[in-house]
Amino acid sequence: MYDPVPQSGRPHLLCVVAARPNLMKMAPILAAFAQVAPQVRVTLLHTGQHYDAAMNDQLFADLGLRAPDINLEVGSGSHAWQTAEIMRRYEPVHIELAPDAVLVVGDVNSTLACALVAAKLGTAVIHVEAGLRSGERSMPEEINRVLTDQLSSLLFTSETGARANLLREGIVDERIHFAGNVMIDSLLRQLPDAVPPRVALQAHGHDCPPAYGLLTLHRPSNVDDGARLAALMAAMADLSRQLPLLFPIHPRTRAMLDQAGLGEVLRHRAILALPPLGYLEMLGLMQGARLVLTDSGGIQEETTALGIPCLTLRDNTERPVTVSEGTNTVAGTQPAMILAQAREVLRTGGKRGRIPQYWDGHAAERIAATTAQWLARRMTLP
Template identity: 60%
Template sequence: MTEILCVVGARPNFMKIAPIMDAFARQPIAAKLLHTGQHYDPAMSESLFLQLGIPRPDINLEVGSASHAVQTANIMRAFEPVLDAERPRAVLVVGDVNSTLACALVAAKKNIKVIHVEAGLRSGDRAMPEEVNRVLTDQVSDLLYTTERSAQANLLREGIAPERIHFVGNVMIDTLLTHRRRAVPAEQTLGAAPSRRYAVVTLHRPSNVDNAQVLRGLLETLATIARDMDVIFPIHPRTQSTAAQHQLTPLLETPGIRLLPPQGYLEMLGLMSDATLVLTDSGGIQEETTALGVPCITVRDNTERPITITEGTNTLTGPHPDAILACVADVLTSGGKRGRTPEYWDGQAAVRIAAHLRAWLDGATPDMPA
């Protein structure tokens, strides 16, 4: 019998599910892994499964990409018959992608328990599809595992019963600490040792790359940064396409800017570990740079991960060139923020989840650490 059906769908999910599947095997908890196929790049998905040692999915829905509404609907339609066949005791979802919400909704409507890992994070920006996914998934979840204590306050404010909320730490950091020694050295990814300090850049959010004026400002800022340090830019296909559409490609050809294709997890880990700074609009990278002690500039006006600012290495600048360049100057002159490791970002979050779930499945009412 399947006790827990675990769901992944897009790249951010893979780093979160890897330590969970490993911890479940050690408990043991009878778990199956379902991949919705939401991620647009099958080759990249395969690479991440291999690099992180994730078991091959037992089920792949292969839904592919589409608009948010169509993709969510397609996942729900494909997931329902799987639940009818598997009849798991609970469905576990991670993060905030469309697969997370779609599978949580189907399970809840079929009276199957829902477990949400990385619950309670809030940016306060309902224009972000991920924020909508987070809020709705938490509302239908029976167990909510949080990465930072501020998440509990968010959930309580939204009417979630306190006994459903459990602070366990950050499974993304479990993966980072497990694989840090295996990180691919930057010089191997780049083909040669960097000749000077460098920044790593990732940009993919619609608010940054779909608006030609905002994207132009960000690319012009990267060109300015490239005068003082190399800019290593694993470019998202969406970003590259939009830049070409609006005749911004020449900015990407500025000396000092080096474009790379999307990288595997171990390659990105190596690049970030040796970087002078990271400039991003990714949620997960805000967490990873805090764990690595590398200054991070987040080109968003909000973040759902406030602990990376209050305790970590993250600075929120928005997509505003003057603010970004001031932060870069601070990093170059004084080293920038270093921060400290947040509570329970110790590589044991998945172990805590598995221990709690084993007792919960056995009918106990387990206590979590204070």
């Protein structure tokens, strides 16, 4: 049971996680606070936005992330329902804990919901991975990013272009700090323990092809429209004749495939349908892939760090540094274009890219040190 009694003289930071990418960002942050800023008392709150055991409990174990002090157990629902329910459940917890600041990561509904509650209660908000923009306001994540940044007092960016986005939106420069990418902190820390592809596939009843591509799909814009999903899967079946595809299927995507009657595609012998995988399994599969096809922002970053060619199955990306400096190409959603670019990667080996600045495994340490100094200054103000 968590004891909410404040410890005199120690700043109290409440850290919020909710979904798979949040955990990969938060694990190095908590480790860094323990190492470089032990004077900060850290509470970990999980909203329960993701509750699938394979996407939650296994990740905590893989990342060495301690169990949350509090779990709101919100579960899934529409964007409006989920955001409102998180706020409803989070507010009394926040009032009871009375933290000095709330740290949120990424761009999920929990990020915005908890930031909004904290800001309205007069508590400072810290946003890690601030300033990323796709320019596509129809994406719920884009709304969450923009609004969370407007509510935040301290904003940590993961790539150099994010500062310009924030300044253009009226964020004061002194609130912005370029720290680097905490996702890459987790990747570099866990890479030695990545599960070899052969071992991961054998655990799920498959032999590992000598060469393969890795596919992930979960964005509503791709999977909620049955016609678009069918077209994408037809293109993947076509590509798999040239390169077998491993397809760990997100629960949302599985449901939409079933609803759209696309089960036959999953029985295609060159598309290996897999359940949601742990972080170390996914890391091993990415590292061994000839090509990754995805609509995930985090995977765009991870493939750049690993030097693996990536095709993003979207019309834009909020992580442009993975295109300008890394191994990522925005392939769009038209099957013919995706297939043409995939075959070009197989012919040429794809983009080589380079590692962006501060994707060095020490972003979390910079965040912890800057936050601790910032909190100390705030606590000494009259």
